[in-house]
Amino acid sequence: MRIKLSPDANIAPNLSIVKAGETLIVNGDSFDFSPMGNGDTLPVSAITSTWFRADVEKLEDGELVITVALPNGPNASHAQRFPEDLVNVPDGPVVLPLPLPAPLEVSE
Secondary structure, eight states, X not given: OEEEEEEESSSOSOOOEEEETTEEEETTEEEEXXXXXXXXXXXXXXXXOTTBOSOEEEOTTSOEEEEEEEEOOTTOOHHHHXXXXXXXXXXXXXXXXXXXXXXXXXXO
């Protein structure tokens, strides 16, 4: 599975993704892509979630290609603003790019 990340500063900041085979669990909602055959495309409009940003493709070699929104807050890191594709994602929690540490507040 290849997960493409699409930076977005206008969505909720919390994103949790877990992969289980050909299923993604996004913030607790399960999306099973196992019925897709090689060469199939699932239109993004058929997915009941605003987290998905492009059609889901299952390539001829069986690899799923899925594009998911990646929250970018005010302290977004370079890795969040310009994310690389996540390739050969193993089952379990998906490791996403982390933000920079929040600036310390200085009291006078």
